[in-house]
Amino acid sequence: MGAGQEENIVPMSTNWSEIRERLHDLREEHRDLDDAIEQLQLNPATDQLKLRRMKKRKLRLRDQITYWESKLIPDLDA
Structure with a gap:
């Protein structure tokens, strides 16, 4: 795992509103x-x-935004 990737791991207990808040902060930055x-x-x-x-x-911020956006989109293949 590369530097900074550990902050991108989504725990199972993550609240969707927390992800949205994180996205908002990243977009603002x-x-x-x-x-x-x-x-x-x-x-x-x-x-x-x-x-x-x-x-x-x-x-790097754009990559993080893309990552977190993907967590909000349901997996349609599942």
């Missing part, structure tokens, strides 16, 4: 990060390493 990246890109003197790290964080 993703949106805030997107705004911050956009502002940094307007400045030509921006630290490119910082910008790359922020973009990677944004991608």
Whole structure:
């Protein structure tokens, strides 16, 4: 299991409202990060390493959002 994946494990006792709340928080962080990246890109003197790290964080957030969204969708093959 890779770094950060253990936080994506859904226990059987997980409340669906907790998943929705987690999704809301992740989406909000993703949106805030997107705004911050956009502002940094307007400045030509921006630290490119910082910008790359922020973009990677944004991608990790998108992956987590996709994961948690999949937990809310019922398994139609079951």
